Amino acid sequence: xxxxxxxxxxxxxxxxxxxxxxxxxxxxxxxxxxxxxxxxxxxxxxxxxxxxxxxxxxxxxxxxxxxxxxxxxxxxxxxxxxxxxxxxxxxxxxxxxxxxxxxxxxxxxxxxxxxxxxxxxxxxxxxxxxxxxxxxxxxxxxxxxxxxxxxxxxxxxxxxxxxxxxxxxxxxxxxxxxxxxxxxxxxxxxxxxxxxxxxxxxxxxxxxxxxxxxxxxxxxxxxxxxxxxxxxxxxxxxxxxxxxxxxxxxxxxx
Numbered sequence: 001x002x003x004x005x006x007x008x009x010x011x012x013x014x015x016x017x018x019x020x021x022x023x024x025x026x027x028x029x030x031x032x033x034x035x036x037x038x039x040x041x042x043x044x045x046x047x048x049x050x051x052x053x054x055x056x057x058x059x060x061x062x063x064x065x066x067x068x069x070x071x072x073x074x075x076x077x078x079x080x081x082x083x084x085x086x087x088x089x090x091x092x093x094x095x096x097x098x099x100x101x102x103x104x105x106x107x108x109x110x111x112x113x114x115x116x117x118x119x120x121x122x123x124x125x126x127x128x129x130x131x132x133x134x135x136x137x138x139x140x141x142x143x144x145x146x147x148x149x150x151x152x153x154x155x156x157x158x159x160x161x162x163x164x165x166x167x168x169x170x171x172x173x174x175x176x177x178x179x180x181x182x183x184x185x186x187x188x189x190x191x192x193x194x195x196x197x198x199x200x201x202x203x204x205x206x207x208x209x210x211x212x213x214x215x216x217x218x219x220x221x222x223x224x225x226x227x228x229x230x231x232x233x234x235x236x237x238x239x240x241x242x243x244x245x246x247x248x249x250x251x252x253x254x
Contacts, residue, residue: 004223007038007070008039008069009034009038009039009040009072010041010069011030011043011044012053012072012075013043013045013048013053013074013075013076014049014075014076014078015044015046015188016124016189016190017043017073018046019044019046020195023190023191024196025192026190026199027044029196033247036224036225037221037222037223038070038071038217041069048076048079049079050077050093050097050101051080051097053076054105057104057108058108061112063111065112068112068115070115070116070117071117071118071215072119073118073119073202074118074120075121076098076102077098077102077151077152078126078143078148078188079091080092080101081098081143081147081148081150081151082142083142083144083147084142085142090142095154098154099154102158106118106162110162117209117211119164119165119202119206120155120164120167121166122151122156122170123149123151123155124152124169124170125145125149125169125179126187126188127180127183127188129180129187130180130184130187131187131188132187143188149170152169152170156168165205167198167201172198173194203217227240
């Protein structure tokens, strides 16, 4: 553990979380904006479904931890929504079990501390043509948009019941023109353009949430943000310029 202690934001989920620091991903965007304000902690596990997440909740989020997270952003659903494999193996989780797993995750995270805030991300759409091309007939595709939509809808409904902030990624990505062509690297995982959409949706929720204290990056104090004679010398050659709050992305992500 290093100091000073900052607020902790944990990103918890499957590959869309694990890969969120690559290709100018949404996790990297958050880490950039929250530099000197909060620690963005990655707990992403490619290939996971909600069933595996529930099995390790107590290990990843122990209730007796000295410091509890201020914000947890959760994403599971895309892998759960795969249709069952004939072998009985694989990532598919039946819809009702998925709902109960997400309920368990939400209940556990809510119990960590009074300060812990939650945002759930619903299952995004996929580009079936990019995943399968023409080699796999429609009826044999285990990952499809119809199933993704069902899992997205039940996640949003559950979040409404549990008073958890939620982001409808299924709809958000499809608002982008040519979304199938620009949002995915492989039909499933996000390009920088897809990640930009996710980051904007997360920041919008944080900014509009009536949380105390506010967790929006522009409202949080900057660590060691006081003026100093050791700051860069300004254009007048007589004073210094405090650059502690410079992100170079202010206008884009305000």
